[in-house]
Amino acid sequence: AQTVTQSQPEMSVQEAETVTLSCTYDTSESDYYLFWYKQPPSRQMILVIRQEAYKQQNATENRFSVNFQKAAKSFSLKISDSQLGDAAMYFCAYTDSNTGKLIFGQGTTLQVKP
Amino acid sequence: NAGVTQTPKFQVLKTGQSMTLQCAQDMNHNSMYWYRQDPGMGLRLIYYSASEGTTDKGEVPNGYNVSRLNKREFSLRLESAAPSQTSVYFCASSEVRWQPQHFGDGTRLSIL
Numbered sequence: 001a002q003t004v005t006q007s008q009p010e011m012s013v014q015e016a017e018t019v020t021l022s023c024t025y026d027t028s029e030s031d032y033y034l035f036w037y038k039q040p041p042s043r044q045m046i047l048v049i050r051q052e053a054y055k056q057q058n059a060t061e062n063r064f065s066v067n068f069q070k071a072a073k074s075f076s077l078k079i080s081d082s083q084l085g086d087a088a089m090y091f092c093a094y095t096d097s098n099t100g101k102l103i104f105g106q107g108t109t110l111q112v113k114p
Numbered sequence: 115n116a117g118v119t120q121t122p123k124f125q126v127l128k129t130g131q132s133m134t135l136q137c138a139q140d141m142n143h144n145s146m147y148w149y150r151q152d153p154g155m156g157l158r159l160i161y162y163s164a165s166e167g168t169t170d171k172g173e174v175p176n177g178y179n180v181s182r183l184n185k186r187e188f189s190l191r192l193e194s195a196a197p198s199q200t201s202v203y204f205c206a207s208s209e210v211r212w213q214p215q216h217f218g219d220g221t222r223l224s225i226l
Contacts, residue, residue, distance in 0.1 A: 033213060043219065044219050044220065045204060045220075047214075047215050047216075091156050095212045097212065101173055101212075102159060102214060104157050106156065107155070
């Protein structure tokens with residue numbers, strides 16, 4: 001069965017610095033998608049970045065980028081130039097066409113210190 | 115630019131009562147989803163709809179029913195609420211199947 005693991009329950013970063021959130025997953029599928037979602041205290045779930053497994057190039061969205069290591073089944077999120085508004089719970093998630101569902105990790109709470 | 119709109123935002127029910135959570139999206143998406151989020155956890159899929167008139171069970175469908183009467187709206191019904199259904203419920207939609215992209219603000223539901 002597919003699983004997603006986030007081993008860091010909490011992380012903190014100084015404003016303007018860089019932080020990396022870890023995520024590993026387990027699957028026997030070759031075609032799948034990986035996501036990072038942000039959930040601020042307002043509770044709304046926001047899609048931050050998406051990676052297709054067949055693409056070797058790491059996805060990037062402004063200050064957010066991923067390090068996708070398919071062989072190692074690792075999908076980390078790097079946030080550059082951290083801002084106070086980045087403080088939130090971050091969820092790593094996986095989906096493929098066979099399972100038909102989005103599987104979430106346990107989440108990592110990111111604190112940004114001024 | 116409303117996106118995904120959920121109503122109500124908060125609700126308290128007594129055990130055994132019924133209610134319907136409403137969700138509407140204005141992005142012309144085919145795929146819509148209902149998730150629940152329990153404290154400290156990620157989201158779990160209750161039901162999804164790949165297109166108007168079609169629905170399928172997700173990971174935790176027991177105790178729920180859904181209805182996709184048109185492309186915009188996807189409702190979730192609790193027929194006989196139980197305390198175990200106390201949770202925050204999110205509706206989502208997407209252009210691409212299995213990749214929920216836009217989420218509503220959530221409904222915090224408490225069942226006493």
